[in-house]
Amino acid sequence: MNSHSFVDPRQTTPLLADEVVRLTDVHRRFRETVALDGISLSVRKGEIIGIIGRSGAGKSTLIRCLNGLERPDSGEIAIEGTRIDRLTESQLQPLRRRIGMIFQHFNLLSAKTVEANVALPLKIEGLAKAERLARAREMLDLVGLSDKAAAYPAQLSGGQKQRVGIARALAARPALLLSDEATSALDPETTRSILSLLKEINHKLGLTIILITHEMDVVRSIADRVAVIDAGRIVETGPVQSIFANPEAPITRRLLEGSRPRLPEHLVDRLRSDASRLVLGVDVSGDYAQRQLFTDLVDAFRQGANLVQGGVEHIQDRPMARIFLTLPAQDASLVEQVKFRLAAANARVEVLNHV
Numbered sequence: 001m002n003s004h005s006f007v008d009p010r011q012t013t014p015l016l017a018d019e020v021v022r023l024t025d026v027h028r029r030f031r032e033t034v035a036l037d038g039i040s041l042s043v044r045k046g047e048i049i050g051i052i053g054r055s056g057a058g059k060s061t062l063i064r065c066l067n068g069l070e071r072p073d074s075g076e077i078a079i080e081g082t083r084i085d086r087l088t089e090s091q092l093q094p095l096r097r098r099i100g101m102i103f104q105h106f107n108l109l110s111a112k113t114v115e116a117n118v119a120l121p122l123k124i125e126g127l128a129k130a131e132r133l134a135r136a137r138e139m140l141d142l143v144g145l146s147d148k149a150a151a152y153p154a155q156l157s158g159g160q161k162q163r164v165g166i167a168r169a170l171a172a173r174p175a176l177l178l179s180d181e182a183t184s185a186l187d188p189e190t191t192r193s194i195l196s197l198l199k200e201i202n203h204k205l206g207l208t209i210i211l212i213t214h215e216m217d218v219v220r221s222i223a224d225r226v227a228v229i230d231a232g233r234i235v236e237t238g239p240v241q242s243i244f245a246n247p248e249a250p251i252t253r254r255l256l257e258g259s260r261p262r263l264p265e266h267l268v269d270r271l272r273s274d275a276s277r278l279v280l281g282v283d284v285s286g287d288y289a290q291r292q293l294f295t296d297l298v299d300a301f302r303q304g305a306n307l308v309q310g311g312v313e314h315i316q317d318r319p320m321a322r323i324f325l326t327l328p329a330q331d332a333s334l335v336e337q338v339k340f341r342l343a344a345a346n347a348r349v350e351v352l353n354h355v
């Protein structure tokens with residue numbers, strides 16, 4: 001039997017409906033360092049999941065286990081129902097084609113044209129030249145770079161290079177796209193255009209995407225679900241809106257702080273030195289954020305509350321408000337009234353005594 005196509009039936013694991021990836025209690029350590037400490041995660045077809053964590057949390061190790069570059073010490077990893085954690089290198093080859101990857105530094109071959117870069121995985125797969133070129137052109141069209149087929153990577157901007165990276169990753173029609181900090185080297189505007197391209201491709205092709213990132217903004221703009229990883233464990237997971245509206249783990253809160261609207265420094269200084277005012281940070285999501293929030297606060301504004309800063313944004317089409325209020329610190333009944341109303345609307349209220 002050809003070892004390339006051989007997959008031991010004992011290594012296939014029953015698939016849940018629409019499940020593309022399943023990790024079960026995955027452990028990996030490097031000498032004394034525990035990189036993955038019992039990761040279990042299931043990813044459904046068509047889902048975009050963001051895996052976020054600080055530096056050293058275990059993200060790269062996780063992605064390397066997913067594409068078979070790293071072997072877990074224990075636990076199971078299944079892609080489309082096939083256990084990959086015990087396969088040999090040659091058994092892994094056909095399965096790797098089911099996984100496309102994009103990288104922070106694009107990893108394009110500088111001596112090859114854009115078209116040849118995109119066609120390369122198909123050459124490795126053994127497709128005929130005409131078919132390779134046709135597929136490369138189709139992919140370049142998908143990422144909006146048809147006119148750059150004959151260009152070399154050095155002639156492209158960072159955003160264009162990443163589009164080529166995406167076209168190359170999708171050329172073999174993978175079931176799963178792994179994105180490893182793919183926008184970390186790009187400016188904010190280019191980041192937005194790459195993220196919206198990924199979202200568009202996800203819609204158009206029903207492609208499953210796992211985004212590894214340390215930036216909550218990336219997760220917020222396109223992911224359906226987020227898994228927060230810290231010290232090799234998933235400490236919190238759920239739909240993006242609920243994690244943003246109600247982060248529970250301290251590390252999630254810290255990661256969120258970097259991406260949530262903050263008070264400007266000069267206001268922080270002024271409010272810190274003003275003991276007569278209590279400063280509240282309020283987060284609230286859903287229709288309430290758009291409709292009822294300010295009506296509920298009208299009385300408080302009449303009694304001396306001030307809106308210092310804030311507004312409404314949309315995460316996965318769900319409105320989320322983050323506002324900063326100050327209240328007269330002495331007026332205990334007003335403070336209670338405001339807190340009560342906001343709590344009744346499921347708002348998260350923080351007293352920022354030391355903003």
Ligand SMILES: Nc1ncnc2c1ncn2[C@@H]1O[C@H](COP(=O)(O)OP(=O)(O)OP(=O)(O)O)[C@@H](O)[C@H]1O
Binds near residue numbers: 033054057062
């Ligand atoms: N090959 C290795 N040898 C020794 N230790 C390793 C190796 N790979 C990872 N580690 C350690 O495992 C832990 C997790 O590392 P990993 O690279 O997976 O984290 P990360 O979340 O991707 O971090 P970053 O965002 O900085 O890339 C770290 O403490 C790291 O030092």
